[in-house]
Amino acid sequence: MIQIANVSKSYGSFDVLKDCSTTVNKGEVIVVCGPSGSGKSTLIKCVNGLEPFQSGQIIVNGTSVGDPKTNLSKLRAHVGMVFQHFELFPHMSITENLAIAQIKVLKRNRDEAVDKGLKLLDRVGLKAHAHKFPGQLSGGQQQRVAIARALAMDPICMLFDEPTSALDPEMINEVLDVMTELAQEGMTMMCVTHEMGFAKRVANRVIFMDHGRIVEDDSKDAFFANPRSERAQQFLAKILHH
């Protein structure tokens, strides 16, 4: 589903991604972790063309992201992305938030879009909140709406960038539960997260990044049992014990 081959990216003389390669097969869940500034967000933004890269290749479901002929809006319409800050439209009701991209981008009619949005809202446990505005929901609820909104576009895969790191602790699980369900239903997912419980439950592989490099790309079991690099060992020791 996602092939990343020898991708490098720099900002001026600063190399933010260095020769990164990995493959995500259909139905796989990959957790990407690593210290702040290691390039995790940049890597997953490259996957749906939100960040350009200077060398290497990324192929998503047969489409080359870096090819200037690729219609990036069309690609992005079907690559779900969920950010740390939910980025719902504050002046629109939850129903509108769920429907708007379906109407504008996928050209669905309003009834169909609203119907689909409400079904997905129900699925994330928030049916009763359809008429509210984002500001009236908790952070965890807003993030579940953001996930429902991405799912309404019938994504071929989902990218998550630290979806729970802006949430209060008691709201983290409600979001992780939705992500776990998605994973169990076979969604292809690339998740930047430091929720190692989630990684242990649902990830197929764990990627560890440091200074723009993919330092580890291991099965979950191998990663947790015995990370190869010293940097990953230190990192794990820190986040598992705090």
Ligand SMILES: Nc1ncnc2c1ncn2[C@@H]1O[C@H](COP(=O)(O)OP(=O)(O)O)[C@@H](O)[C@H]1O
């Ligand atoms: N637009 C930019 N210009 C220059 N440097 C940037 C820009 N965006 C990100 N960076 C740098 O790239 C590095 C990787 O950033 P990022 O991908 O956000 O890391 P992570 O998500 O792992 O914390 C950081 O050192 C960051 O400061």
Ligand SMILES: [Mg+2]
């Ligand atoms: Mg980041």
